[in-house]
Each structure stands twice: as structure tokens, then as C-alpha cells.
Amino acid sequence: xxxxxxxxxxxxxxxxxxxxxxxxxxxxxxxxxxxxxxxxxxxxxxxxxxxxxxxxxxxxxxxxxxxxxxxxxxxxxxxxxxxxxxxxxxxxxxxxxxxxxxxxxxxxxxxxxxx
Amino acid sequence: xxxxxxxxxxxxxxxxxxxxxxxxxxxxxxxxxxxxxxxxxxxxxxxxxxxxxxxxxxxxxxxxxxxxxxxxxxxxxxxxxxxxxxxxxxxxxxxxxxxxxxxxxxxxxxxx
Numbered sequence: 129x130x131x132x133x134x135x136x137x138x139x140x141x142x143x144x145x146x147x148x149x150x151x152x153x154x155x156x157x158x159x160x161x162x163x164x165x166x167x168x169x170x171x172x173x174x175x176x177x178x179x180x181x182x183x184x185x186x187x188x189x190x191x192x193x194x195x196x197x198x199x200x201x202x203x204x205x206x207x208x209x210x211x212x213x214x215x216x217x218x219x220x221x222x223x224x225x226x227x228x229x230x231x232x233x234x235x236x237x238x239x240x241x242x243x
Numbered sequence: 244x245x246x247x248x249x250x251x252x253x254x255x256x257x258x259x260x261x262x263x264x265x266x267x268x269x270x271x272x273x274x275x276x277x278x279x280x281x282x283x284x285x286x287x288x289x290x291x292x293x294x295x296x297x298x299x300x301x302x303x304x305x306x307x308x309x310x311x312x313x314x315x316x317x318x319x320x321x322x323x324x325x326x327x328x329x330x331x332x333x334x335x336x337x338x339x340x341x342x343x344x345x346x347x348x349x350x351x352x353x354x355x
């Protein structure tokens with residue numbers, strides 16, 4: 129049974145479209161994250177939610193809007209997609225946040241290609 | 244500004260030998276360090292961690308060494324096995340409520 133699952137795994141779309149990536153964790157964790165791995169392979173934090181509340185919002189364009197309906201879900205919606213948004217997006221969760229994130233559990237990643 | 248750096252993009256080691264993966268960090272506030280392993284088409288998985296109060300942590304074939312004065316840590320894998328072939332990410336954070344900062348990863352290839 130997958131601990132952190134994200135869908136879709138692959139997404140190919142045109143510039144200007146709006147798309148969403150969904151993430152669910154069944155670990156009972158309080159904190160969830162979105163990371164972006166770009167073409168240079170850096171894994172960069174985008175957002176972090178703790179118990180449905182936004183904790184971290186790095187310098188991400190406001191075309192990216194995370195939504196956390198409950199603490200087991202953190203979805204990522206992207207408006208007006210641009211070529212530079214092409215990347216692999218990883219969802220992750222951790223038990224809590226106050227102790228330095230600790231061990232993160234990652235999903236398999238969603239590869240977004242913007243044409 | 245990349246605060247965690249892995250300057251070797253790749254490393255090739257023979258099976259049975261030691262693999263040493265290196266990581267440097269610039270932020271002196273970091274006090275918690277982790278290594279993650281990633282296979283193709285999978286998410287990173289936690290491997291081993293160390294807090295700044297220690298200079299060594301060992302788990303089976305994996306040992307992480309921390310040199311705070313040099314802001315350097317390394318992961319040793321002994322003996323290396325072909326199944327260890329993967330990308331290894333170094334990560335660091337402060338313990339009081341900050342997200343992990345990842346390096347760029349080092350691709351390890353263990354040859355039979």
C-alpha cells in the first residue's frame with residue numbers, strides 16, 4: 129500500500145493551460161510538502177503545509193496554488209503553464225515539522241512537460 | 244543560492260569497495276543532516292541522518308561523518324553492492340521548523 133501517492137505520474141500539456149497534481153498520504157503525518165526537481169536536478173522546496181495550514185511558501189509564482197482539504201491531502205494547481213514549469217514535482221510528508229522536518233517520505237514524482 | 248552542494252555529479256566504484264560521497268554546506272545554522280537515495284522513476288527514500296551533536300552515525304553498511312568546522316559531511320558505503328547504484332542526495336536543515344535543503348545529487352554506479 130503506497131504511503132505517499134501522487135497523480136498523475138506523467139502530464140504533457142500546452143503552454144497557457146491550467147493543470148493539477150494530486151497528492152495523498154496514508155501515514156497519518158501532520159506535514160506535507162511539494163518539491164520541484166528542475167532540469168538541473170536540484171530538489172527545491174515549494175510549499176509546506178502543517179495540519180492544513182501553510183507553513184512555507186518559497187518564492188514560487190502565484191500561478192502555483194496549493195490546496196490542502198485535509199491533512200492527508202495536498203494538491204498543487206498550476207495556472208497559465210509556462211515552458212519553465214517543466215519539471216518533476218515531488219510530494220512528501222513527515223511526522224511533524226517542529227523537529228526539523230526529520231525524515232521525509234516522498235511520492236514517486238509527477239513529470240510535467242509543457243510544450 | 245544553493246546552500247547544500249554536492250560537487251561530484253557521478254561516482255563509479257567496484258563492487259566490494261568503499262563508496263565515499265561528499266557534501267558541503269554553507270549555512271552554519273544547519274544542525275540536522277540527512278542522506279536520501281533515489282532510484283530512477285521513484286521518489287527519494289531516507290537512508291541515514293546525523294545531528295550536529297554527533298560526528299558519526301552508522302547503520303549497517305552506511306556511515307555518515309560530519310565535520311562541522313569544515314561544514315562537510317560524507318556518506319561511506321562499505322562494502323558497495325550493485326544494488327547501491329542510485330542517485331544520493333544530501334540534505335540539511337535547522338531543527339526548529341525549517342524545511343530540508345537538498346544538494347544536486349551524486350549518481351553512484353557500483354560495477355560488478
